[in-house]
Amino acid sequence: MDRIRLIGGNELNGDITISGAKNAALPLMIASLLTDEPLVLQNVPRLADVKQLERILENHGVDIAVHGRRRGEDEGVGQRMTFHAADIVDTTAPYELVSKMRASFWVIGPLLARCHEARVSLPGGCAIGTRPVDLFLIGLKELGAEIDIDDGYVVAKAPKGGLVGAHIKFPKVSVGATHTLLMAATLARGTTILENAAQEPEITNVAECLVAMGAKISGIGTRTLTIEGVDRLHGATVDVIPDRIETGTFAMAAAMTGGNVLLKGARPEHLQSALDILGRTGVNLTVEANGLRVQRNGQGITAVDAETDPFPGFPTDLQAQFMALMTMSSGTSHIRETIFENRYMHVAELARFGADISVDGQLATIRGKSQLRGAQVMATDLRASVSLVIAGLAAKGETVVNRIYHLDRGFERLEEKLSACGAEIERLAG
Ligand SMILES: CC(=O)N[C@H]1[C@@H](OP(=O)(O)OP(=O)(O)OC[C@H]2O[C@@H](n3ccc(=O)[nH]c3=O)[C@H](O)[C@@H]2O)O[C@H](CO)[C@@H](O)[C@@H]1O
Numbered sequence: 001m002d003r004i005r006l007i008g009g010n011e012l013n014g015d016i017t018i019s020g021a022k023n024a025a026l027p028l029m030i031a032s033l034l035t036d037e038p039l040v041l042q043n044v045p046r047l048a049d050v051k052q053l054e055r056i057l058e059n060h061g062v063d064i065a066v067h068g069r070r071r072g073e074d075e076g077v078g079q080r081m082t083f084h085a086a087d088i089v090d091t092t093a094p095y096e097l098v099s100k101m102r103a104s105f106w107v108i109g110p111l112l113a114r115c116h117e118a119r120v121s122l123p124g125g126c127a128i129g130t131r132p133v134d135l136f137l138i139g140l141k142e143l144g145a146e147i148d149i150d151d152g153y154v155v156a157k158a159p160k161g162g163l164v165g166a167h168i169k170f171p172k173v174s175v176g177a178t179h180t181l182l183m184a185a186t187l188a189r190g191t192t193i194l195e196n197a198a199q200e201p202e203i204t205n206v207a208e209c210l211v212a213m214g215a216k217i218s219g220i221g222t223r224t225l226t227i228e229g230v231d232r233l234h235g236a237t238v239d240v241i242p243d244r245i246e247t248g249t250f251a252m253a254a255a256m257t258g259g260n261v262l263l264k265g266a267r268p269e270h271l272q273s274a275l276d277i278l279g280r281t282g283v284n285l286t287v288e289a290n291g292l293r294v295q296r297n298g299q300g301i302t303a304v305d306a307e308t309d310p311f312p313g314f315p316t317d318l319q320a321q322f323m324a325l326m327t328m329s330s331g332t333s334h335i336r337e338t339i340f341e342n343r344y345m346h347v348a349e350l351a352r353f354g355a356d357i358s359v360d361g362q363l364a365t366i367r368g369k370s371q372l373r374g375a376q377v378m379a380t381d382l383r384a385s386v387s388l389v390i391a392g393l394a395a396k397g398e399t400v401v402n403r404i405y406h407l408d409r410g411f412e413r414l415e416e417k418l419s420a421c422g423a424e425i426e427r428l429a430g
């Protein structure tokens with residue numbers, strides 16, 4: 001298994017181009033199942049999760065093409081891809097494919113809407129909690145679907161004539177359930193209202209894609225989405241938004257190491273709550289015409305508390321990276337993880353760098369220190385993995401991060417981007 005080796009201590013200086021967002025690209029790819037016309041996605045990141053979802057979609061009969069470079073485009077630009085679901089030949093998403101990735105379960109919405117049936121394995125994804133699918137199933141039942149669980153599969157059937165619009169109030173905000181019900185409702189008969197929906201920028205990206213495909217959706221970007229079902233959707237060309245989690249990760253990396261980094265293409269409004277907190281730690285953040293500049297002011301890192309929340313709150317996907325930063329602060333800080341009940345697996349690994357962290361239920365207490373020491377560590381899940389990389393960049397001496405396949409799921413050309421800014425980082429194969 002590949003590992004990453006780092007020698008910490010170098011400042012980060014230079015430009016980093018932010019890639020397309022994994023968590024937007026995946027549901028956008030899934031939206032292609034809703035139409036028999038081609039959906040063209042631009043700025044798709046080259047990630048293991050994208051490849052895995054390609055396999056799943058191909059199994060349903062989707063033709064996928066990657067386009068070549070365009071005039072004026074540099075090599076750092078994301079992929080331009082066409083997804084063409086002219087004929088859905090199989091409405092089963094098998095365990096072998098779905099178990100690796102949470103988002104693959106979301107195909108259940110479009111399959112049910114367009115083919116009136118779906119058989120989808122219960123999902124996998126990062127091991128950060130129990131991650132049930134009850135909200136999906138409640139919502140799909142409200143749209144008229146009959147649902148059975150059989151041999152680890154969710155077997156869903158739409159009523160004769162297809163799904164029917166309904167008023168669904170989510171008891172809890174769920175990104176995945178919002179994506180899935182939103183997609184399903186576009187082809188349902190009548191009006192669907194999704195109340196207490198997620199309003200993450202990735203949901204907006206998907207909703208705007210669906211509108212470009214002919215869907216009728218109002219309330220985009222708010223907690224209440226209203227969808228007027230239509231008979232069919234058509235093709236469209238849509239850009240994947242820049243990855244706000246990658247943006248926040250590199251911002252925290254620069255805060256830890258010191259230096260001056262321009263995060264090109266970053267959309268600060270997509271992670272304002274995280275940037276507000278980062279600013280309070282003593283990092284200078286400047287919005288420029290082509291991105292976000294991050295500079296450490298050279299006065300150490302102030303301890304600041306954070307609590308994760310659905311958007312527009314502080315993202316749980318930046319919690320591990322922020323914890324890494326706080327291990328180097330000049331005081332004691334607290335982080336409360338409110339989204340996932342088991343998202344502190346990085347704590348034990350950060351301790352190997354000498355970090356002083358204790359956890360009591362949802363609450364982590366971090367007693368900062370000025371210097372971490374390099375260590376052998378084990379990547380446990382996607383964002384935890386990258387928190388170990390950024391801790392290693394700031395630590396004294398050598399760090400080896402083992403089991404890095406998680407990183408490849410969600411960070412495009414990570415070593416390349418960091419080494420271009422002065423980091424001493426390499427991948428060790430095997
Ligand atoms: C591919 C993708 O976009 N993944 C993101 C998505 O995951 P994902 O869509 O899985 O996360 P959700 O927003 O659904 O989960 C939020 C909370 O709701 C719970 N829940 C969810 C569904 C359900 O049926 N029942 C239930 O109880 C979950 O266990 C969790 O405690 O949003 C998370 C929260 O921002 C992010 O950390 C993930 O990176």
Ligand SMILES: C=C(OP(=O)(O)O)C(=O)O
Nearest residue numbers: 102103125126317382383
């Ligand atoms: C938790 C994540 O991914 P997934 O939902 O695919 O497990 C993530 O992107 O941080």
